[in-house]
Amino acid sequence: xxxxxxxxxxxxxxxxxxxxxxxxxxxxxxxxxxxxxxxxxxxxxxxxxxxxxxxxxxxxxxxxxxxxxxxxxxxxxxxxxxxxxxxxxxxxxxxxxxxxxxxxxxxxxxxxxxxxxxxxxxxxxxxxxxxxxxxxxxxxxxxxxxx
Amino acid sequence: xxxxxxxxxxxxxxxxxxxxxxxxxxxxxxxxxxxxxxxxxxxxxxxxxxxxxxxxxxxxxxxxxxxxxxxxxxxxxxxxxxxxxxxxxxxxxxxxxxxxxxxxxxxxxxxxxxxxxxxxxxx
Numbered sequence: 001x002x003x004x005x006x007x008x009x010x011x012x013x014x015x016x017x018x019x020x021x022x023x024x025x026x027x028x029x030x031x032x033x034x035x036x037x038x039x040x041x042x043x044x045x046x047x048x049x050x051x052x053x054x055x056x057x058x059x060x061x062x063x064x065x066x067x068x069x070x071x072x073x074x075x076x077x078x079x080x081x082x083x084x085x086x087x088x089x090x091x092x093x094x095x096x097x098x099x100x101x102x103x104x105x106x107x108x109x110x111x112x113x114x115x116x117x118x119x120x121x122x123x124x125x126x127x128x129x130x131x132x133x134x135x136x137x138x139x140x141x142x143x144x145x146x147x
Numbered sequence: 148x149x150x151x152x153x154x155x156x157x158x159x160x161x162x163x164x165x166x167x168x169x170x171x172x173x174x175x176x177x178x179x180x181x182x183x184x185x186x187x188x189x190x191x192x193x194x195x196x197x198x199x200x201x202x203x204x205x206x207x208x209x210x211x212x213x214x215x216x217x218x219x220x221x222x223x224x225x226x227x228x229x230x231x232x233x234x235x236x237x238x239x240x241x242x243x244x245x246x247x248x249x250x251x252x253x254x255x256x257x258x259x260x261x262x263x264x265x266x267x268x269x270x
Contacts, residue, residue, distance in 0.1 A: 062192065
């Protein structure tokens with residue numbers, strides 16, 4: 001460290017040190033976020049896309065069966081229940097490593113807007129449950145006239 | 148002085164705009180099951196399809212990479228994971244199947260590594 005300082009006198013400029021420190025401190029968080037994004041374990045759980053006329057909710061449910069999924073929409077609340085049964089091992093099989101989770105899950109979210117619950121459509125594609133929820137038209141403001 | 152630095156940093160934060168070329172990488176959870184004939188690796192890769200999946204072995208390292216159409220924070224979701232493979236595995240017989248977001252890799256053991264039961268007979 002000292003040798004490096006002696007090699008480059010401009011490093012001894014006090015302002016440079018302060019600036020560098022600040023940059024490093026602020027930059028540290030950026031790097032941290034970057035790393036989090038890059039090395040996340042697992043998969044995205046739920047993605048909500050808010051378009052003009054409809055909402056799309058994508059939930060990762062790999063290896064589930066459509067009969068074991070249950071979707072419920074009440075007003076602007078969406079509830080998804082699903083179950084994935086653990087695979088049964090044969091006599092000569094054994095686990096060397098286990099990370100995947102099994103069992104029941106229930107996820108409830110408040111949607112960013114009210115939806116037409118009768119027109120909700122759900123598809124199960126490549127292990128992702130895709131639910132499209134058409135938005136309820138915005139209520140017109142009710143003008144009260146004063147007589 | 149410090150204001151200048153802050154401004155610079157703010158600009159840096161804004162820089163990564165939504166790009167289709169950017170990816171968020173996930174290491175998908177896996178199960179590894181062994182039986183007499185080989186090893187089965189199961190990976191949860193929701194949203195991955197056969198077209199965008201690559202499985203290759205190099206220097207006894209099995210690399211799995213899968214792109215999806217899913218996007219999070221404006222970046223595409225990509226799965227990446229690698230495994231070290233022992234010498235018991237017959238590399239040319241590795242097979243991969245994908246169904247409902249679960250990737251199933253079958254790694255059969257080489258014939259020489261399998262357990263052969265030898266019957267002992269009396270003369």
